[in-house]
Amino acid sequence: MKKYSLSFLLLIFGISISAQKSIDQKVTELLSKMTLEEKAGQLVQYSGFEYATGPQNSNSKKVLEEIKSGKVGSMLNVTGAEETKAFQKLALESRMKIPMIFGQDVIHGFRTTFPINLGQAASWDLEMIEKSERIAAIEASAYGIQWTFAPMVDIARDPRWGRVMEGSGEDTYLGTKIGLARIKGFQGKGLGNIDAIMATAKHFAAYGAAVGGRDYNSVDMSLRQLHETYLPPFKAASEAGVATFMNSFNDINGVPATANKYILRDLLKDQWKFQGFVVSDWGSIGEMIKHGYAKDNAEAGEKAILAGSDMDMESNIYMEQLPKLVKEGKVDIKFVDDAVRRILIKKFELGLFDDPYKFSNSERQKQQTNNLEHRKFGREFGAKSVVLLKNEKKLLPLSKSTKTVALIGPFGKEAVAMHGFWSVPFKDDAQRIVTQFDGIKNQLDKNSTLLYAKGCNENDDNKSMFAEAIETAKKADVVIMTLGEGHAMSGEAKSRSNLHFSGVQEELLKEIAKTGKPIVLMINAGRPLVFDWAADNIPTIVYSWWLGTEAGNSIADVIFGNVNPGGKLPMTFPRTEGQIPIYYNHYNTGRPAGKSTDRNYVSAYIDLDNDPKFPFGFGLSYTDFKYSNFNLSSDNLKGNQTLTINVNVANTGKFDGEEVVQLYIRDLFGKVVRPIKELKGFQKIFLKKGENRNVTFKLTPEDLKFYDDTLNYDWEAGEFEIMVGTNSNDLMTKKIVWEK
């Protein structure tokens, strides 16, 4: 670290304190001038869907009047420099002239979309993830947006839940690292910069643990589990200065998250000292009536504000109820003031009081409309997210001079679908997106032919296109099949009980396989699917998610070997739906199944092997990696010492490639039982063929800490296993003792 003189540091520190102070003072001043109605107005967020093209084009005048009278603090779903400017103008007609904040679901890219978030997580590439959010922020902020409702940092162990596509998978350690990278990317050099947007840690909390994987469903779990598995990414986000949090729709142990005082007030605001504000999820304050937690709007508003929900997204309850509740003495004004203060601070930090139109600049918007550098990055990122599941006969990479290739399946010529769920729609989407067909065609030699047959639709029982697909396959030297689930079959409210390829896709695959032609099976999906027949019978399988604007180029780069795939699964892939939830870091139980085929009086199913189809952290490469010389600095440590772990990784195959080297530990005995494995580190390394490298990890007692049954967070002396390897199942193990 560079050395600075004490006086220089004091000066900088002094300036930042006084800047902060002056914002506080300005907010205090503003608050003292605001009426109760105006305060409530700052807590209101409206969707601009019906006004998306700007207020001038709208027939509905009610919301516009409310904006003019200072009753709307923020809007979502208004996009574009001109559009946001037009709305902002109305807000500035209000008595207090407080600008609005414009929010949007910028979930995996904006103009340039990137792989769906679960796909990004499969890259295990924190730098690229951060950069993708930087790009998203640059593009979105040029379209008048100052706030994204991302990252979703919900840990999710149930692929039936459709929103697994939006998160980083099942692991708390990986999910926390990725969440932090995203926040850094969005918020850039800090709010106030023209290309920095506010990030949102959502959905607070435990939304990913919905019973049965059914969206919006209840969550009932021990506080220990909540703290150990689900809360760490949120705590880290708060510590990293994420600007906002969003409530979750679910109840937690019987109390809706939106009015959960323990979660919002006691933990987030008091213990974690979160400085930003909390926005409700869409209508979640009003939904507390249906939950059976509030009998009417008044009670819902009262419970939400007291618990610590600051902004009301689309329930329209705070404006209607808060002034009354304060006058009746049911809500102390200090709760309203605190919520308004938090929101106003962010408006000041964003610089909106200095220039309310600063993000609404048509020139910038034009520059970011088709940024070729961003697309180039999107193409690389897409390829990095691909996971090679099988390549038994080394069919991949294909030669670009393969004479005839057939692309078969419902997703080959899909364009807009390549975005995956959650993208902001633009009129020119269809023209901008590279389909998988185009991407592959562009890379095949001029003298080669790419044939195409759809074969079937993504989700019906129509087999009338089978014959043409079979004929097409027969003409080809290699068939690339794109199967999976439709892009809108994962995402919000897209829970599925059946995770097989939808419709008649598997039947189509079986028919094509009968032709005897070599098949590359490419799976487009937003979640881990169940494809047992394919996994057992098709030797070449590539998991390609939904890769975004450059999807076709990214996938072609992998198929033809411009890029050697290095992605690793961020979720366990089950053998069948009945095995769900299945995750790598479970407890051992008193009767663990030793082998995958053990059935008798062990914790197992009598009708199914116990291991998953593909384990967490799994992914192949076109090359081979060999692990050796695994050694530890000591097998007996004391107190605050550091354990150094070394392993040599060699690229022994025929291609340059990347490997994610993974470190797991097991705490063998504890005050409470500990998982059989816990990811504690990973490094993504690039090795040229023939090259090898020593990879070093360090562990300190901090990494051994866990929550006990009284929620005390500490580590215990004892025996530990240290494991290193290429995935959560394929590990070398050494044992150590760590004393206090």
Ligand code: NOJ
């Ligand atoms: C509901 C979703 O749960 C949330 O994630 C999203 O940000 C809001 N809708 C706004 O679109």
